[in-house]
Amino acid sequence: MRHSRGGNGFLGAIIKFILICLPPLFIFFIIWLRSNVVAMEYELGKLQNRKIQLIQDKQELLAKKAQITSAMRVKYVAQNDLGLTYPSRQKVFYVRPSAGVTPYRTGLKSRE
Amino acid sequence: MTRRTVFVKALVLAAFLIILFRLVDIMLIDHDRYKGIAKLQRTIGKRVLFRRGVIYDRNGKELAINLERPSLYCDPKLIKKPEKVAVTLTDLIGRPKAEILRSIRQNRRFVWLARKVPPRVAEKIERFGFGGIGILPDTKRFYPMGFVGAHVLGFVDLDNRGKEGVERVYNKELIGDLKNSLNKRIYLKRDARGNLLYTGGELESTGNSIVLTIDQGLQAIVESALDDVVKKHSPEAASVILMDPYTGEILALANRPTFDPNEPGSYRASFRRNRAVTDLYEPGSTFKIVMASAALEEGIATLKTKVDCSGGVIEVAGKKIRDTHKHGKLTLKEIIQKSSNVGAVKVALELGPDRFFRYVQKYGFGQKTGIDLTGESPGIVKPPSRWSGTTLAAMAIGYEVMVTPIQVLNAYAVVANGGYRVRPHVLKAVLSKDGQLIRVINSTMGERVISEKTAIQLKEAFKAVVSRDGTAPKAAIDGNTVAGKTGTTKLIDPKTGRYTNRHFVSSFVGMVPVERPVFVAIVVVWDPKNAYYGGDVAAPVFREIAEKALAYLSVPREDNLKEHILVYNLDEDITPVGYVQ
Numbered sequence: 001m002r003h004s005r006g007g008n009g010f011l012g013a014i015i016k017f018i019l020i021c022l023p024p025l026f027i028f029f030i031i032w033l034r035s036n037v038v039a040m041e042y043e044l045g046k047l048q049n050r051k052i053q054l055i056q057d058k059q060e061l062l063a064k065k066a067q068i069t070s071a072m073r074v075k076y077v078a079q080n081d082l083g084l085t086y087p088s089r090q091k092v093f094y095v096r097p098s099a100g101v102t103p104y105r106t107g108l109k110s111r112e
Numbered sequence: 113m114t115r116r117t118v119f120v121k122a123l124v125l126a127a128f129l130i131i132l133f134r135l136v137d138i139m140l141i142d143h144d145r146y147k148g149i150a151k152l153q154r155t156i157g158k159r160v161l162f163r164r165g166v167i168y169d170r171n172g173k174e175l176a177i178n179l180e181r182p183s184l185y186c187d188p189k190l191i192k193k194p195e196k197v198a199v200t201l202t203d204l205i206g207r208p209k210a211e212i213l214r215s216i217r218q219n220r221r222f223v224w225l226a227r228k229v230p231p232r233v234a235e236k237i238e239r240f241g242f243g244g245i246g247i248l249p250d251t252k253r254f255y256p257m258g259f260v261g262a263h264v265l266g267f268v269d270l271d272n273r274g275k276e277g278v279e280r281v282y283n284k285e286l287i288g289d290l291k292n293s294l295n296k297r298i299y300l301k302r303d304a305r306g307n308l309l310y311t312g313g314e315l316e317s318t319g320n321s322i323v324l325t326i327d328q329g330l331q332a333i334v335e336s337a338l339d340d341v342v343k344k345h346s347p348e349a350a351s352v353i354l355m356d357p358y359t360g361e362i363l364a365l366a367n368r369p370t371f372d373p374n375e376p377g378s379y380r381a382s383f384r385r386n387r388a389v390t391d392l393y394e395p396g397s398t399f400k401i402v403m404a405s406a407a408l409e410e411g412i413a414t415l416k417t418k419v420d421c422s423g424g425v426i427e428v429a430g431k432k433i434r435d436t437h438k439h440g441k442l443t444l445k446e447i448i449q450k451s452s453n454v455g456a457v458k459v460a461l462e463l464g465p466d467r468f469f470r471y472v473q474k475y476g477f478g479q480k481t482g483i484d485l486t487g488e489s490p491g492i493v494k495p496p497s498r499w500s501g502t503t504l505a506a507m508a509i510g511y512e513v514m515v516t517p518i519q520v521l522n523a524y525a526v527v528a529n530g531g532y533r534v535r536p537h538v539l540k541a542v543l544s545k546d547g548q549l550i551r552v553i554n555s556t557m558g559e560r561v562i563s564e565k566t567a568i569q570l571k572e573a574f575k576a577v578v579s580r581d582g583t584a585p586k587a588a589i590d591g592n593t594v595a596g597k598t599g600t601t602k603l604i605d606p607k608t609g610r611y612t613n614r615h616f617v618s619s620f621v622g623m624v625p626v627e628r629p630v631f632v633a634i635v636v637v638w639d640p641k642n643a644y645y646g647g648d649v650a651a652p653v654f655r656e657i658a659e660k661a662l663a664y665l666s667v668p669r670e671d672n673l674k675e676h677i678l679v680y681n682l683d684e685d686i687t688p689v690g691y692v693q
Contacts, residue, residue, distance in 0.1 A: 042310075066257070071260070071332035072332050
C-alpha cells in the first residue's frame with residue numbers, strides 16, 4: 001500500500017507538472033507557429049513584389065530587344081552605319097532547311 | 113472591513129465593470145464598425161494589374177507588347193497645399209501648373225493627373241509622399257516597330273481597349289477572361305508600416321497572346337517600297353498587300369499615309385484608315401480577269417480565239433470605248449496582254465449580262481472577303497436588273513464597279529492556287545499567357561471558282577502581260593517568272609462629276625513564281641503624280657517588293673534551277689552537299 005501510494009504520488013506530481021506546463025507550452029507553440037507563418041507571409045509578399053518587379057523589367061527589356069532587332073532598324077543599321085546594300089539575287093545562295101523540303105517558308109502544308 | 117477597504121474594493125469592481133461594459137460595446141454592440149476599422153488598418157485594396165496579351169508575327173517577333181506605366185490620380189479633398197503639389201508635379205509629369213491646379217481644385221474625390229507615366233517618375237512622386245496623390249499600376253501598349261504594320265495591328269485607347277485592327281478584332285482574346293480582369297480589386301494584408309503580406313491572390317492578369325500571319329521582314333520590305341513610291345510619285349494614297357494564295361494568309365499589308373500606333377491621336381483619322389480593305393476604287397483592267405475567266409469557262413473563247421479590235425474604238429449604247437493603242441485582230445491572250453478595252457468589251461457582250469455577272473459573284477466582288485480586320489467594305493456591284501445599256505461593257509473593263517484592293521487580290525489568288533477561293537486572314541494562332549497553343553487557324557481552301565485548266569490558261573495570259581510586248585514589262589523579275597495584270601482608271605472630278613484625264617488610280621496585281629506562286633501581291637496607287645499607267649507606277653513597286661521578298665524567303669531563281677546552285681543542308685554539317693542539277 002505504501003509503495004503504491006508512493007507511486008501514485010509521483011505520477012500525480014508528473015501529471016500536475018504537465019497540467020501546469022502544457023498550456024503555456026502550447027500557447028508558446030501556437031505563438032511560435034503563428035509568428036513563423038507571418039514571417040513566411042512577409043517573405044512571400046517580398047517575393048511577390050520582386051516577381052512583379054522582374055516582370056516589369058522583363059517587359060522593358062523585351063521592348064528594347066524588339067526595337068533593336070526590328071527589321072526596319074536592322075535595315076537602317078546595315079545600310080547607313082555599315083554601308084551594306086541589298087544583295088543581287090545572283091549573289092544569294094539558298095539554304096535548304098532539311099532534305100526533301102523546298103526552301104519556301106510560307107504555307108508549306110498546302111503546297112504538299 | 114474598514115471604510116477604506118470597501119472603497120478600494122468598490123473602485124476595483126467599478127473599474128472591472130467599465131472594462132466589461134467597454135468590451136461588450138466593442139465585441140457585441142459596435143462589432144461591425146470596429147471590424148471594419150480593423151480591416152481597413154490591416155488590409156489594402158489593390159487594383160489587379162491587367163495586361164493585354166502579346167501580338168507576335170508569324171516568326172515569333174513581338175509586334176505589340178506592354179510596358180509598365182503607372183497612372184497618377186488625386187483626391188482633391190485630401191490635398192492640403194495645392195500650389196506646392198502643382199509646382200512639384202509640373203516638372204515631373206510635364207503638365208502646365210494651371211492645368212494641374214484645375215484638376216486638383218475639382219469638386220470630386222478622384223481625378224486623373226497623368227496617365228501612364230514612366231516608372232521612375234512615379235517612384236519620385238511616391239517619395240514626395242504628398243497626401244491625396246495616389247499611383248495606380250497601369251500598362252501602356254507598345255509597338256516596337258512603330259509605324260510598320262500599323263494598319264494591321266491597329267491601336268488601343270487609354271484604358272487598353274482595342275480600337276482598330278487586330279487589337280480591336282481580337283480584343284476578347286487579348287484581354288482573356290474579361291469579367292475577371294477589368295477593374296478587379298484584390299485585398300492584401302499589411303502591417304502597421306505598410307509592408308504587404310502574401311495572401312495568395314494574383315496581383316495581375318494577362319490575356320492570351322496571338323500570332324499573326326504577318327511576316328515582319330516582308331512587312332518591312334513592303335513599307336520601304338511604299339516609302340519609295342511616295343517619294344517618287346507623291347500620290348494621295350497607296351496600298352500594298354502580300355498574301356499566300358494557297359492559305360489566304362496575309363503576309364504583309366501596308367498603306368500610305370500611315371501612322372504610329374504608339375501615338376494614334378497625333379494623326380488624322382484618314383491616316384489611320386486601312387485603305388487596303390476599306391477604300392473603294394474602280395479596278396480598271398485588273399477586272400478583266402472576270403471577262404477572261406467567264407469566256408474560258410463558258411467555252412466562249414480559248415486563248416487563241418481572235419477578236420477584231422481594229423479601229424481601237426467600239427460604241428456601246430451611244431458611248432465610245434477606246435483602246436490606248438490601236439490594234440488589229442487580237443487573240444484573247446493578246447487582249448489581256450495588251451489590255452485591249454475593245455477586245456474585252458466584245459468578249460463580254462458575247463457572254464451576256466447573266467453569265468458575266470455570275471463570275472463577278474463567283475470571284476466574290478460585291479461581298480466582303482471576310483478578312484479579320486476592321487472596316488472591310490463589300491464594294492459596290494449592281495445586279496443586272498439595275499444595269500444600263502453601258503454597264504456590261506463598262507464592267508468588262510473595270511468601270512461601274514467599286515472594289516477594294518483585298519477583293520482584287522483575292523480574285524487573283526484564285527488563279528494563282530489553281531482555281532479555289534480562299535479567305536484572307538491575319539490570325540494564325542492563339543496562345544495562352546504561358547505560351548501554350550490554344551487554337552490554330554486552319555487555312556483551308558474554299559469552293560472552286562474556275563477549273564484548273566482555266567487557271568493555267570489565265571496564268572499564261574497574265575504571264576504575257578509582264579513580257580516585253582505586254583503592259584507591265586517593268587514588273588518582270590530577273591530569274592523568276594511573274595504573271596499579273598495592270599490597271600489604270602480615271603478618277604471622277606468631284607467638281608464636275610465626270611471622269612478626269614488628270615487624276616488616276618494605278619494598280620498592278622501579280623504572282624510569283626508563276627508555276628507555284630509563293631505570294632500574290634497587289635499595289636494600288638491613288639492619284640500618282642509624274643506618271644499614271646499601272647505599268648509605270650505600280651508595276652515597278654511590285655518588282656521592287658517581289659525581288660527582295662523572294663530573296664528574303666529563299667526562293668531560288670527558276671532560271672538557275674537546272675544549273676548550279678550551291679545548296680546547304682541545315683540538318684547536316686555546314687558543308688556544301690552539292691549542286692542542284
